Every structure is written in C-alpha cells, then in structure tokens.
Amino acid sequence: MLRSILAIRPGMRLPDTHKFRLFGIVLMTVIGLGAGGLAIYQSQRVHRLTIAAGSANGESYVLSLALKVVVERHHPNVRLQVQETGGTAENLGLLEQGSAQLAAAQGDAPTGSSARMIAVLYDDKFQLLVHDGSSIRRFADLKGQRIALPQTGGQYKSFLHVAEHFGLTARDFQFIGRNESQSDQA
Secondary structure, three states: OHHHHHOOOOOOOOOOHHHHHHHHHHHHHHHHHHHHHHHHHHHHOOEEEEEEEEOOOOHHHHHHHHHHHHHHHHOOOEEEEEEEOOOHHHHHHHHHHOOOOEEOOOOOOOOOOOOOOOOOOOOOOOOOOOOOOOOOOOHHHHOOOEEEOOOOHHHHHHHHHHHHHOOOOHHHOEEEOOOHHHHHHO
C-alpha cells in the first residue's frame, strides 16, 4: 500500500527516516540555541544614546541631565551622554546627521525628516525683559536697542519671528554676546 501512494519503483530504497529526524533535531537545536543566545545578548547589551541638549546653563541642558539620571536609574541597559551645543538649530542638525539620537528643541522650530517628537519637556514661553526705568513700552520700541541674545539657536529665531510681526528685522537691533553666558552677563 505504501509503495502505491509514494509511487516507488521496484529496487528503489526508501529514505532513511531516522537520518532526517536526527538532522531536524540538530537543526532545531542550533536554531533554538542561536535564538536563546541572541535574546541573552540583547538583554545584556548597553544602549548608548547621545542627547544634544543646548547650552550648559540653559533649561534644556539641565532637564537633559535630569532625564539622564532618571533613565539610567530605571533602565540600567541605557546610557545617555548629554552633549552641550549652541541650541535648537545645532541640536536638530546633529539629529539629522545621526550624531545624536535625541535632541532638545523649541516646539516651534522647523525640523528635518529624522525628527519625531517623543515628549514635551516644558511649555516654552516668550519673555522679553527691560530695565525698570526703561522707556521701552512696546516691542517696536526695541528698534535700535541693544539686545542681550546670541545670534544662534532657537531663541534667536523666535525673537526674529516676533520682530518680523512688528515689521522689524535683525538689522534693527544690536545683539550682544556670542553665546548665552556672554549675553547673560550683558
């Protein structure tokens, strides 16, 4: 009966089934050990990520340091390196280049194709401060004035966006400080 189903010619040998079983068992064992080894490797692997965080005295940098502490405490296989940068524009550039896996950025900053929002760290409000005795009462009164703001990063771009609303350009101001700490001292 078996010969008619398999259509075996007279004189042909049937395959040795125990050899196929042994081969199958060895193959499944190798696959199982490989998958198990890969799972153990993945569970023990340390993932290193860089976060482009802005100026060392800025809010984004301080929050990034706090994020590093919390993430590393709760996820021992993750290591965050907080990288000081010139601000949002540089952060997003590093993200696009692949030099950073995370980037702190202002919410209104234009991003490239690599950026995906994962969290809002804080609401970013635009604040404009003048000396108490200043004659400046409106934004337009800033024309020709010294502005303590470095000409880099997202804060500068946000300032210019507001200035454009009032018909002003970067040439209408005298910006002081090449970085945030110099601007803070002005």
